[in-house]
Amino acid sequence: xxxxxxxxxxxxxxxxxxxxxxxxxxxxxxxxxxxxxxxxxxxxxxxxxxxxxxxxxxxxxxxxxxxxxxxxxxxxxxxxxxxxxxxxxxxxxxxxxxxxxxxxxxxxxxxxxxxxxxxxxxxxxxxxxxxxxxxxxxxxxxxxxxxxxxxxxxxxxxxxxxxxxxxxxxxxxxxxxxxxxxxxxxxxxxxxxxxxxxxxxxxxxxxxxxxxxxxxxxxxxxxxxxxxxxxxxxxxxxxxxxxxxxxxxxxxxxxxxxxxxxxxxxxxxxxxxxxxxxxxxxxxxxxxxxxxxxxxxxxxxxxxxxxxxxxxxxxx
DNA sequence: CTCCAGGCGCCTT
DNA sequence: AAGGCGCATGGA
Numbered sequence: 246x247x248x249x250x251x252x253x254x255x256x257x258x259x260x261x262x263x264x265x266x267x268x269x270x271x272x273x274x275x276x277x278x279x280x281x282x283x284x285x286x287x288x289x290x291x292x293x294x295x296x297x298x299x300x301x302x303x304x305x306x307x308x309x310x311x312x313x314x315x316x317x318x319x320x321x322x323x324x325x326x327x328x329x330x331x332x333x334x335x336x337x338x339x340x341x342x343x344x345x346x347x348x349x350x351x352x353x354x355x356x357x358x359x360x361x362x363x364x365x366x367x368x369x370x371x372x373x374x375x376x377x378x379x380x381x382x383x384x385x386x387x388x389x390x391x392x393x394x395x396x397x398x399x400x401x402x403x404x405x406x407x408x409x410x411x412x413x414x415x416x417x418x419x420x421x422x423x424x425x426x427x428x429x430x431x432x433x434x435x436x437x438x439x440x441x442x443x444x445x446x447x448x449x450x451x452x453x454x455x456x457x458x459x460x461x462x463x464x465x466x467x468x469x470x471x472x473x474x475x476x477x478x479x480x481x482x483x484x485x486x487x488x489x490x491x492x493x494x495x496x497x498x499x500x501x502x503x504x505x506x507x508x509x510x511x512x513x514x515x516x517x518x519x520x521x522x523x524x525x526x527x528x529x530x531x532x533x534x535x536x537x538x539x540x541x542x543x544x545x546x547x548x549x550x551x552x553x554x555x556x557x558x559x560x561x
Numbered sequence: 562c563t564c565c566a567g568g569c570g571c572c573t574t
Numbered sequence: 575a576a577g578g579c580g581c582a583t584g585g586a
Contacts, residue, residue: 362566364583364584
């Protein structure tokens with residue numbers, strides 16, 4: 246056991262939900278603990294009754310990198326209180342209590358989500374593990390632990406070939422990641438500068454990158470920069486929105502976007518993560534893009550079971 | 562075997 | 575502007 250341990254008092258922090266809910270892809274479970282690398286530092290986290298225990302490989306004087314990443318200072322109850330007071334959100338909050346949004350490194354987050362398209366979370370984790378193992382710097386670890394790597398820098402990835410990326414099993418995403426890595430490495434986009442922009446401008450800058458569309462941009466805006474207005478709509482959230490809020494009609498994409506921008510309050514992105522996690526945890530058999538969508542005059546089919554509420558349209 | 566996965570970019574209408 | 579399709583890879 247490493248002697249470099251600190252305990253952070255906090256309430257309502259569900260590490261497992263937070264670290265395995267598809268916002269970050271590098272965390273590995275070890276018993277009831279979680280091992281990962283943040284800002285080039287190996288760290289092992291464990292939930293305790295009244296806080297989070299953190300263990301590092303080297304002495305730490307300033308823990309800000311960790312508290313910021315985990316958003317330990319956040320007043321979660323007040324965020325939850327900002328959600329719309331409707332049955333789906335109440336259910337999601339009840340089921341996901343303690344789920345947090347992380348505040349990740351922009352480059353790692355951007356690269357990770359470029360690799361996420363049309364992949365399941367397990368596969369994304371595999372690709373990123375390979376990428377880090379091959380091109381990330383070794384980081385200090387406690388004795389007895391397996392080697393750990395930092396996430397490779399944009400400059401490092403910009404210097405390798407598309408074939409080497411493809412060999413990490415990322416397929417057609419390889420040219421996107423390579424091109425974006427080069428743009429970042431060459432300073433054609435400054436990821437730090439985005440922090441000072443409004444959400445719309447920051448989104449526009451991200452969408453200008455190869456392999457980055459609206460969904461991936463919003464993931465980065467939310468998970469790396471903390472823009473609470475970012476609301477990534479993927480197949481799961483789409484399914485949640487349709488079934489929970491538009492059970493009887495098919496909203497146009499524009500209408501749906503307006504809804505996500507206005508309905509969910511000042512922490513809409515947070516609400517989105519609760520919906521996402523709730524759908525994944527509690528409707529596991531559901532297919533995100535049901536075939537009945539393609540059928541004409543089909544009633545939205547109720548998947549049997551665990552829906553807590555009767556379908557009802559909350560959209561005005 | 563087939564289907565499809567936390568999409569994007571490009572090509573049709 | 576809206577919709578269809580190809581793109582790699584691996585698991586069910």
